[in-house]
Amino acid sequence: MSTIAIDALTKRYGAVTAVDRLGFRLTPGRITGFLGPNGAGKSTTMRVLLGLARPTSGRATIDGRPYAELADPMRHIGALLDPNVFHPGRSGRTALRIVARPAGIPDDRVEQVLDLVGLADAARRRAGGYSLGMRQRLALAAALLGDPETLVLDEPAGGLDPEGVHWLRGLLRRLAAEGRTVFVSSHLLAELAQTVDDLVVISRGRLVAAGPMAELLGRTEATSLEDFFLDATAAPSTSDPVRSL
């Protein structure tokens, strides 16, 4: 099981500090919700973790190593950062085969994940003709290709219809039950409240709360995740750089 650790991570873009001395660790076998207002630094944190952006300082590691140093990254981490990462002229099947090939993942697995996300019937259609929900499912299929121990998902429910959201919730639950680490960011707080075990809440790039959801909500007068989130992100952020879930 992979251990994800964010240690004193800072990312600056010129004068703007997107992530500020952020620190937390993820627990295998649990679903961790990553919450924060728009621009809080969630996507940036995920991109640094996945080697798509470089940290200004601090570290983001998987089993003690940066993503770029993993020998077979797709089997460690599956990531969904954006549903619009497929060439519109390629079929869903071809798009996945292109993703699978460098990792030595066979075409059989492509068919499996297409079936898993409910796109088997649309596999021959061009991705450019897919709805947002279908592209989201295709991106999730790409994340699952390597049968990874950890999933990093940025707004995975975006564009999904209610049936799709229900399906996604069940899928994430099942993956966590298999011992995988699931790290998911979302603004759909009511949905997250039904899905996640743990929370990492950030605001203006800083950690404001981290821990088991029930414990965090129990410590406050919040009656819902939404109330907790609004209270947490309105308050000044903590200077505690590392919190372990």
Place this chain on the structure above:
Amino acid sequence: MRTLVSAELLKLRSTRSAWIPLVVALGFAVLAVIVNTTAAGRNGNPPLSAGMLPDLLRGSGGKLVDGAVLLGWIVLSAGEFRHRTSVTTFLGEPRRLRVVSAKLVAAVLTGLAVGLAAEALSAVASGVALSAQHVPLHWGDPAVASTIVAVPLLAALHGVLGVGLGLLLRNTAAALGVALMWAFVIEGVLPAVLGEPGLTRWLLGGTADAFLGGAASTATTLSAGAALAVLTAYAAVLAVGGAAVTRGREVGTATG
């Protein structure tokens, strides 16, 4: 590396705007032979002769094949960023220089394959056209062999140029614009503006012509060997520049 190259070739096969120009260029390889053999002996054109064979082969595989390979790899390389497929590409292989290397290898393979295919089609068409006019075919002519080697090699170098330019600019329209401006403005106008007609021999078009023609060095033309060296240097500069930019830049959005 083999799986990465295989993925790059699959990208080529599944991107119409990249492979259609290659097919068109191959069609032109045959068309050029038909046009040239039909026009021979008319309107002041020299009549068909055994010595025409190397010219027919050069005419079929020249700039259109090079341009098609260049265009295809600009579309594929810059398109990674236009369509954001770079995200999945670099998630699958975070060591970006390996991805760049795979693109370069795939581009070289594409150039060699398309160049050889163009020459094969051209050879068949030339053989049929010349035989029909009872013109002897001298396949053993050294100029024939050097053309069959030079055309694929030139196309492979243009594939490298396409990858380098696409990765360097990361914008398909800008990269295509630069390529077109270079071909039609810089190559044609720069030597005249600077009053240096000899400059042409150092530019891409001039070096490609010199290499393909197998010419000896003159005041306005490099020798074939020197031309190949200059072309290789152009390709290397763009490839290294593209690799440096790809290695250093961040991928995806910057907002939280």
